[in-house]
Amino acid sequence: MANDPIHQFQIHKIIPIENVGGLDLSFTNVSLFMVATVAIAAGFLYLTTANRGLVPSRMQSVSEMAYEFTASMLRDAAGTQGMRFFPFVFSIFMFVLVANLMGMFPYFFTVTSSIIVTFSLAILVIGTVIVYGFMKHGLKFLGLFVPEGVPGVLMPLVVMIEVISFFSRPVSLSVRLFANMLAGHITLKVFAGFVVSLSTLGALGIGGAILPLLMTIALTGLEFLVAFLQAYVFAVLTCMYINDALHPGH
Amino acid sequence: MDGGAGFAYALRLSSEFIAGVLVGAGIGYLIDRIVGTSPWGMIVFLLLGFVAGILNVLRSAGHLAEPEAKIGPGAKPGDNKE
Numbered sequence: 376m377a378n379d380p381i382h383q384f385q386i387h388k389i390i391p392i393e394n395v396g397g398l399d400l401s402f403t404n405v406s407l408f409m410v411a412t413v414a415i416a417a418g419f420l421y422l423t424t425a426n427r428g429l430v431p432s433r434m435q436s437v438s439e440m441a442y443e444f445t446a447s448m449l450r451d452a453a454g455t456q457g458m459r460f461f462p463f464v465f466s467i468f469m470f471v472l473v474a475n476l477m478g479m480f481p482y483f484f485t486v487t488s489s490i491i492v493t494f495s496l497a498i499l500v501i502g503t504v505i506v507y508g509f510m511k512h513g514l515k516f517l518g519l520f521v522p523e524g525v526p527g528v529l530m531p532l533v534v535m536i537e538v539i540s541f542f543s544r545p546v547s548l549s550v551r552l553f554a555n556m557l558a559g560h561i562t563l564k565v566f567a568g569f570v571v572s573l574s575t576l577g578a579l580g581i582g583g584a585i586l587p588l589l590m591t592i593a594l595t596g597l598e599f600l601v602a603f604l605q606a607y608v609f610a611v612l613t614c615m616y617i618n619d620a621l622h623p624g625h
Numbered sequence: 626m627d628g629g630a631g632f633a634y635a636l637r638l639s640s641e642f643i644a645g646v647l648v649g650a651g652i653g654y655l656i657d658r659i660v661g662t663s664p665w666g667m668i669v670f671l672l673l674g675f676v677a678g679i680l681n682v683l684r685s686a687g688h689l690a691e692p693e694a695k696i697g698p699g700a701k702p703g704d705n706k707e
Contacts, residue, residue: 532673535673536673536676536677536680537677539645539648539649539652539670539673539674539676539677540645540677540680540681540684542648542652543641543644543645543647543648543649543674543677543678543681544644546643546644546647546648547640547641547643547644547645547681550640550643550644551636551637551640554636554640555633555636558636601633604633605633608633608637
């Protein structure tokens, strides 16, 4: 078990609630860590801004930085009109960021390494875009799929390709986050496994084990970067898709 | 480590491409299931999926403008966006 790099992604039921209308609604370790993610993110933001001062304390400025960062990201991508989606984008950003960072604790489950979690988030984003786009623009929203200056003969083909391209967004959005987290954590575990296996080989092995150990340390640093970067990418793409809903092409 | 940024870029582009192919194949499969045109829907939409995947990659690499970039604020055609 100690050397199995996949073991960390196993899902087990904590409170089995089976067969609710044919669905398995068990409370699993994934659910537990999602609840923990929400609790930590909300708790951190609430506590650090509870007694706020004009001159922010250290923790308060972390919260304010997160706010400013997301706000400027959304404003750049979708304009001031996009700010009505700020709570949505900020929640998604904080959820993914905290979930990624929590995955860096040993023995913790990384919820963003389950494709169903990231896919649900992506469907939520694209669903919001579609519903809001149709609400605001009606059928003009479909203009998103009709590029300008295309000859009439090619139009059906081009529209079809644009439609597929649009529906591939939630897939690529979720696959990217999931693949990054999964690959990173497996790599980390494999290199850490080398340390253990090599050090059982006697004195020479212990000497050789230093190399994968250094690699593990470097990878841990890299994983922290990836955790932040992927949360950022997810949020930026959310902003861009929201921009589509606000301003679809002609 | 410099490998991190390149790795992230590679994953980004490949996920864009794979997503296009997967969605194309999925739509083709659904059409075949509903209309019963097997295997033609799958063939046609898998090919269209490849095209959409390439389009996604080019867009994500900044070689093509986003279709909506013409009027979106703060976005110019050819912007290399995350």
